[in-house]
Every structure is written in C-alpha cells, then in structure tokens.
Amino acid sequence: DAKTTQPPSMDCAEGRAANLPCNHSTISGNEYVYWYRQIHSQGPQYIIHGLKNNETNEMASLIITEDRKSSTLILPHATLRDTAVYYCIVRVEANAGGTSYGKLTFGQGTILTVHP
C-alpha cells in the first residue's frame, strides 16, 4: 500500500473550517484514499473515502487533486468534539490474490486541536 505523509499537528478555531492535508505521491490506480479519526480513548472512526472524485458526506468533504498525489479533508465548521487524531490512508480494497484484501495501514496521523 502507498505511504502517506501528514503534518503531525494542526490547530483550528471553533466554527472555522479545518483543512487537513495528506500527500500520497506513490498512490496506485486501484488505491482509494480513506480518512479515519480517533478521539481519545475510542476506536478509529470512519469519516470518508474516495478514488478520484471529490466526495462529501455529513461529516466532511474530501478533495483529491487531479493527479491523485494529494488530498485534503475539510471539516466545514469545526467543533471542540472534532479534536482528534486524523489518519489519511491509501488502501487497496481488494487484489486478485486476496493477500492484501481491504486492510488499513495506519501512520502517525495529524493531531487536530480545535480551540474555543
């Protein structure tokens, strides 16, 4: 699976948009970009994923560059409860041999702190 690079930490003011960048310059054509977050003492929580088109759901938006080498997760109106570690992961959903079927490989992520 391709490697991702994220800033170790970011700050954001409550009510403002939080834009979390991720570089994945070695991403392959069959790899999706996934975002998870982990709030203290909880299990990782799925946020959003995409292949090459921008995606939006009730939690966030995902912007993927045209060359797919980087992406940005956008939390449009950050709240204090969005303080968490955010993980950007590129993932092969399935391959013919089935040996890397669907696994998520976590890096260190970005610690997002939302301030009042």
Next chain:
Amino acid sequence: DARVTQTPRHKVTEMGQEVTMRCQPILGHNTVFWYRQTMMQGLELLAYFRNRAPLDDSGMPKDRFSAEMPDATLATLKIQPSEPRDSAVYFCASGRGGTGRSGNTIYFGEGSWLTVV
C-alpha cells in the same frame, strides 16, 4: 446502530496468565481485523480473516498469540502466556466484502484495554 462489540473492555492480569479477547463483528460483515495500539508503535495490524479463514497473521507474535473465528459471529484473540509488553489497546474491526463504493468500509470496536502486571 450496528456496531462491532468487544469484550472485555478492560482487563488487568498478571504476567503468565492467559488472556482471551472476544469480538462480535457487524452482522453480515465477512472480514475481521485485529489491531493493537500502543503509544510507541501506534496502530498495528495483527491479523485478519475473510469468511472466517485467516488471510494474514504476519503481524502477530506466533509463539504466544493466536487468533480464530469459531463462527461468523465471533472472533477471538488469545495471548498465552501474557507478558507486560503485551499491555496495549486491542481493537477489532469488521468490513463487508466488495469493491469500490459498494461498501468495503471498515468499522472499529471500542477496544479492549489490556494491562499485564
């Protein structure tokens, strides 16, 4: 809401004791993962199963760890004998087979917090 259920949530045990952690995946999910999280190593994949068959357990110390799926509704992770370095949070996760946007999202449980003294 469907969720992955893990037991026990917290466990304190003495070195040398056997520890068994259990996971009930989301109904209908055919892929189950075991992860371990420590401050030093972060989230590491230990093993995962598809349709109850082990696909990859290369992340798991073989001498003391074992993972099984006795049936589709139960996955177990066993440590025997336990050691202090096994102290960590163990997460179970499950997903449904399928590719693309049809839904291969993986969902995590709340973890089993293990302390070996």
